[in-house]
Amino acid sequence: GAVVSQHPSRVICKSGTSVKIECRSLDFQATTMFWYRQFPKQSLMLMATSNEGSKATYEQGVEKDKFLINHASLTLSTLTVTSAHPEDSSFYICSAPRGVWQYFGPGTRLTVL
Amino acid sequence: AQSVTQLDSHVSVSEGTPVLLRCNYSSSYSPSLFWYVQHPNKGLQLLLKYTSAATLVKGINGFEAEFKKSETSFHLTKPSAHMSDAAEYFCVVSVSEGNKLVFGAGTILRVKS
Numbered sequence: 001g002a003v004v005s006q007h008p009s010r011v012i013c014k015s016g017t018s019v020k021i022e023c024r025s026l027d028f029q030a031t032t033m034f035w036y037r038q039f040p041k042q043s044l045m046l047m048a049t050s051n052e053g054s055k056a057t058y059e060q061g062v063e064k065d066k067f068l069i070n071h072a073s074l075t076l077s078t079l080t081v082t083s084a085h086p087e088d089s090s091f092y093i094c095s096a097p098r099g100v101w102q103y104f105g106p107g108t109r110l111t112v113l
Numbered sequence: 114a115q116s117v118t119q120l121d122s123h124v125s126v127s128e129g130t131p132v133l134l135r136c137n138y139s140s141s142y143s144p145s146l147f148w149y150v151q152h153p154n155k156g157l158q159l160l161l162k163y164t165s166a167a168t169l170v171k172g173i174n175g176f177e178a179e180f181k182k183s184e185t186s187f188h189l190t191k192p193s194a195h196m197s198d199a200a201e202y203f204c205v206v207s208v209s210e211g212n213k214l215v216f217g218a219g220t221i222l223r224v225k226s
Contacts, residue, residue, distance in 0.1 A: 032212060043203060044157075044216040093157065097212040100145075100164065106156035 003027055004096050006105035013084055014113055020080045021108045023050075023094030029074035030096035035067075038091040038107075050077040050094075084112045115140045115206045117217035125223040132176075132191040134220045136204030139185065145207040146187045147214070148178055152200045160202075163187060174198070199224045 003026040013019050023033055031052045036044040048069055049057040056069035066088075068080040081088055093107045120135040138144060148160040161172025168180040178189045187204060204217040 034213065036216075043218045046213060046215070049213065095214075101159070101162075102147075102212060102214060104149075104157040 004094065004103045004105040006092075006094060006108050008108060009106060010109045010111075012111045012113065015085050016083055018080055018082045019084055019110060020078055021092055021094075021110075023077045023079070023096070023105050025075045025096045025098075025103070028096075028098045030077075030098070031074060032097060033071065033077040034095045034102075035069065035077070035079050036093045036095070038093060044093060047079075050079075052077075081110065084110070086112045088112050115144060115208050115215050117204050117206050117215055119202075119204050119217035119220050121220050122218065123221045123223065125225060126194045127225045128196055129193050132189070132194045132198065132222065134189040134202050134204075134222065136178075136187045136189065136217060137185050138187060138204070138206050140206060146178075146180065147205040147207075148172065148176070148187075148189050149203045149205055149216075150200045151203065151219075157203070160189070194222075194224045196224050196226065198222060 005024045007022045033050040035047045037047050038044045046059050047062045050069045050071040052071040058064045071077045089112045091107050091109050094105045095102045116139045118137045143165050146163045149157045150160050151157050160176050161170045163170045163180045171177045176191045178187050180187050201219045201221050203219050205214050
C-alpha cells in the first residue's frame, strides 16, 4: 500500500530557532499534500495545503510567514517552523492523497524549549 | 461548512462487549465520511470509509459504520471489543474542495479486562 514518511519523528529545539519537517510519499506522486497540527488531547487541525509548483494554501488563523511550506517535488513537501516558540510545541502530521484515499505520515513531535 | 461532532470524548467497555462510538456530521452536500484510529505514539490508520455506495460500511479489525442520512450520523460499532482496540478514534468528513479533511474531536476508547 501507499506509504508516507516524515522526518524527523521527534525534534527538540531552543526557542527562536527554525525547524524543518519533511513529508515524503514513498511509492506514489502527490501534487497536493496536507499539513495538520495536533495539540495534546486535541484533534487534528488542518494548517495548510501544500501544492507542488505553486504557493501553499493556509487555513484561517495560520501564519504563513511562520509556517513555511515548500512542495519541492511530486514526492516531497517540507514544513519549516520559523523562530519557534514553546507554544509551537505540537504533533505535526502530513497526509497525501492517492486516488480517493488519504495516507498519513507517522507524525513529528516538536518540542520547543 | 462541513463539521463533525463526536458525542463522547471517552468510552469505556469491557473486553468482549460491544463498542459504539457516536458521530454526527454536518454537510451541505453528500459527504465522504471516514473513521481513523490512532494508537499511542503511532500514526493514523484508516478504519473505513463511506462514499455514497452502501450505507453499511465494513472496515478492518471487525469495525463497521452505518451512514444514516436522516439522522446525519455515522456511528462506529464493533460486536466484541478486544484489548488491542484501546486507542483514540476520529470521525472525519471530507470538505468539498479536493481532499481536505475535517476531524472530529476524537473519542478515547478504553477496554477493560
